[in-house]
Amino acid sequence: MARAGPGTLLYRRNIRLDSFLKRNTERALYERIRTYEPCVVKSDSINKVYMHVVMSDERVYLTEFPPRTLTSAFGFSSVRAIELINDLPDFLSGKDREQCQHIKIIYVPEKPVSKAYHDDQLLPALPPSHTFSPLTSEGYAAHRSSRSASCPNGETLGLLAPQPPARPHSSASMYPLTSNQRTKNSLSPKVPRRIGLLLSRLLKQDKGSNIAELHLYALSPFSTLYVNLQSSWTSFIIKSTLTLDPVYRRKYCTSPPDISWEQTSHLFSQLQADVLRKGISVESLYLLLQELCTAAHRNMTLRRLFWRSSELCVFLVQTLEDCLPGGRSVIYTTDHLLMSTVIVQTLAIMFRETEVEPARLSLLSANNGALVTRMLLALIRDPGPQTPNATQTDVSLVEYLDSACSLLFELLLQGQEKSKFSFSESILSVGWILQELQPHRHLLSFIGYQTQQVVLVLSSPPHYILSPVQSVLLFQRCHLLLVSLQYSKHLMQHLKSNFRDDFKYSVNVVSVEPKLPPHYPISPMIRQLVKQILTLILHWDTS
Structure with missing residues (x-):
């Protein structure tokens, strides 16, 4: 959830819901909530109930209107697909029916636990149950005045039972230094005992299910729920895959001591002042940026603070521009490439x-x-x-091009929200990004290089197994390639003219399988991207 300071929610803030979340969740969960949004919920056990969807970086929760309990719907680790369905729900009418965004989440139900208090990091969370309030008003009374048949009376379920006193959040506390930090019972929603027992009984009914569906109906035409779900799922999959790599884990997943928002802000201000100091040497700047990049991987708070200080972002972009060689020369020095790489890596993680x-x-x-x-x-x-x-400069250039692909991937994810719900030419949309890049004299060679790397990896011998880091880079390159084919006629024609035969004779879905270990969370996403790329590059008309 977006914040301006300790515990301050800004993004479509619902004061009542925010107060409930702050009182009834441990601080570690509250600080990791990214967004929430009202919608109608439908599943095997919930029949069209108006609720709030609450999203953290690892899990999606549901709570009633008004909020009384917070129940885990699913973890992103169990998700198999998130789809936007083009239909007109028959239980809605008027503008709600026409403007509704129907989102279907397909997931594997998690093993139920025997108590409501559970460790979100160590135990499976609770799927949705019957213990939710009916459709209620808050701007939607006309369509939600009647109680759903699947939702019993809240009072009979103990939903109105008083909750145990909750420890207030300290104003001096903010986000833990790393989203990977594990604190036992830190994410446990506090719910009354009667509700917990009822949840456990209801969950036993779904124990034998292999695949479940959760349907969310966002009633606002400007809802960003679908994009936020997709983005959160993608981020979780990337992070989960990267943490399988021992080198990455040692460097970026070390759990530092807990630290308050004020302390983090102070340390960030010091680091920023050092980076922006006049007369700083190139060597010192490079080391400071390495420190900033590593800290940003470990610390979500620092990434948020970065965007609230425009001066540092502008400085990094300016320094990246300054690293370009003069005139039309394409000769890069190793020093320029090393500095450019750390800047791009820092921007990407931000x-x-x-x-x-x-x-x-x-x-x-x-x-x-x-x-x-x-x-x-x-x-x-x-x-x-x-x-x-390859010389040292060649090796440095390869590392830069890998990092550049990762940053461009992040920028295109930023553009997806604009592209879903506005004109393709709008600022920051995917179409706008590719349009801004089109005049660049090196765009075709850059995209060609990224495509060539995809072909080389996918056509490599079967015994060539990708590491977790290599898998994430392949995913980002495939995403870049797919977006280029979908959103830019200029790039699509270039790719089909130069790489159609490579994909036709050297790449197929079957050959991808042995290169992607099944325990990599990102493997299914890569296979799906490869299928889409092959369909577009082999079967579309080249005219």
């Missing part, structure tokens, strides 16, 4: 899981997206000819 941060959207959309345009134009570099005997 985008991760901060899409609901208002300061981020405000900064990126200012002056018709001028800063994003500068970032995009500075990001694209000519990969140049690939030589068999």
Whole structure:
């Protein structure tokens, strides 16, 4: 959830719901809530009930109107698909029926637990149950005045039972330094004992299910629920895959001591002042940016603070521009590439899981997206000819191009929200991003290089197994390739003219399987992307 300071929610804030969440959840969960939104919920055990969907970085919860309990619906680790359904729900009428966004989540039900108090990090969470309030008003009374037949009287279920006193949140406390930090019982919603027992009994009924569906009907035409679900799921899958890599885990997943928002803000201000200090040497700046990048991986609070200080983001973009060689030369020095790489890696991690941060959207959309345009134009570099005997500069260029793909991937994710619910030419949309890049003299060679890497990996020998980090990079490259085919006729024609035969004769879905271990969370997503790319590049008309 977007915040302006300790415990302050800004993104479509519902004071009553926020107060409930703050009182009845441990601070670790409350601080990891990214967004919430009202919608109608339908599942095997819930029949069209108006509720709030509450989303953290790892899990989606449901709560009634008005909120009385917080129950886990599913974890992102169990999700198999999130789909936007184009239909007109028959239980709605008028504008609600026409403007409704129907979202279907397909997931594997988690093993039920025997008590309502559970450790969100160590035990499976509770799926939805019957213990939810009826459709109630708050702007939607006309369609929600009657109680759902599947939802019994709340009083008979003990929903109105008084809750145990909750420990108030300290104003001095904020986010833990890392989203991977595990604190036992830190994410346990506090619910009355009677409700917990009832939930446990109801959950036993679904124990034998293999696949479940949850349907969410967002009644606002401007709802971002679908995009936020997709983005959160993707971020979770990427993070879960990366943490399988021992080197990545040692570097970025170390759990530092707990620290308050004020302390984190103070430390960030010091680091920012050092980076922006006049007369700083190139070596010192490089080391400070490495420190900033590593801290940003571990600390969600720092990533939010970054967007609230536009000066640092502007400085990084300016430094990236300054690293470009003069004139039309494509000769890069190793120093320039190393500095460019750490800047791009820092910018990329700052985008991760901060899409609901208002300061981020405000900064990126200012002056018709001028800063994003500068970032995009500075990001694209000519990969140049690939030589068999790689020098240190060649190796540094490869690392830069990998990092550049990751940042462009994050920018395109930013553009997906705009592309779903507005004109393709609107600022920050995917179409706008590709349009801004089109005049760049190195765009075709850059996209060609990223595509060539996809072909090389997918056509490699069967015994070639991708590491977790390589799998994430392949996913990002496939996403970039798919977006290029879908949103840019210019890029689509270039890719089909130059890589159609490569995909036709060297790449197939079957060959992908042995390269992607089944225990990688990201493997199914990559297979789906490859299928989509093959369909577009092999079967679309080239005219």
